[in-house]
Amino acid sequence: MASRGLFITFEGGDGSGKTTQAELLDAWLRERGETTLRSREPGGTEVGEQLREIVLHHRGEISSRAEALLYAADRAQHIDTKIRPALERGEIVLQDRYIDSSLAYQGAGRALGVDEVRALSVWASGDLWPNLTILLDLDPDSARERLDSARTRFDRLEAEKSAFHGRVRTVFLELAAAEPERFLVLDATLSIEDLATRIRERVSALLAA
Template structure:
C-alpha cells in the first residue's frame, strides 16, 4: 500500500546559476531552527540509484539521445519518490527538493523540444501523481545566470554547457508553468540580494506550516 502523504513537499526550481542550492539550504536551516524535521534532497541523485543516473545524464561523455535523457530522469524520479520522498512525507517531515518534474518539462520538454505535455505525463506517471504543495521558482535572466557560473570557474555539466537559446527556452517554459499554476508557484526575482529572497520564501512557507 502506498504511503499516505502527511508532511510538506516543497520544490525549488530555476535555471542553472539561479541560486537554488543557497536558498534550499537557508530554508532548511530556518525550518530546523523552528523545530521541523527536514529532508533536503535533489533530482537527479537523491538516492544511491539516482547517483548512478546523475552521472549518466549530467557527466557521460558520449551521446545521450534526448528521449533517453528524459527516460533516465523519469527513472530517477520514480526511485526517488518511492524510496525517499514519500516515506519522509509519511513521517510528517518537510521535504525540500532541488528540481522536480517542472525541470523535466522545462529542460527536456522545451529545451530538448520533446513536448511539454508528454514529459509532464511521463513524470507524473513515474511519481504516481505526486505534486508539491509549493514550488519556488528562482527566475533569472539566462545570460546573468551564465555569468554567475563562469565566475565560479566550475566545469559545466551536459545541460549547463548548452547554448543560450536552450536556456532561453528553459526559462520561458518555467515562467509559463508558473503562470498556469499560480497557486502552486512562488516566483522570486533571483537577482535580488540573497537575504531578501530568503525572506520572501520564508513568508510563503510560514503560511503553509
C-alpha cells in the same frame, strides 16, 4: 499533493541560487523545531547518484528521449524509496528540482514536448506534486555569468547554448503562470537575504494553514 508532510521544491535555471535558498530555508525550519529532508534530482538515492553521473556527465551522445527516460527512472526510485516515506512520516521535504525541471529542460529545451514529458513524469512520480514550488527566475545571460565565475566544469545541460536556456526559462514562467497557487516566483537578482525573507513568509503561511 503531499498527504501528511510538506513537499517544497526549488526550480529555476542553472546559477539562479536554488541550493543556497534551500540551505537557508532548511536551517530556518530546523531552528523552529521542524524535521526536514533535503534532496535533489537527479540523485538523492544510491541508484539516483549513478543515474546523475550518466545523465549529466556522460561524455558520449545521449539521445533526447533516452535522457528524459533516465530522469524519469531517477524520479521513480527517488519518490518511491525516499520522498514518499518522508512525507508519510510528516517531514518537510526540500528538494532541488523536480517535475517542472523535466518539463522545462526536456519538454522545451530538448523539444520533446511539454505534454509528453508531463505524462512520463506523472507516471514516474505516481502523480505526486509539491505543496509549494519556489521558482528563482534569472535571465540566461546573467546565469551564465554566475556559472562562469563559480565553475570550472559544466554538465551537459549547463553547457547548452543560450537559445536552449531561453526556452527553459520561458516554460518555467508559463508553468508558474498556469499554477499561481503552487508557485512562488522570485527575481533571482534580489539579495540572498531578501529572497530568504520572502520564501520564509510563504512557507510560514503554509505551516499556519
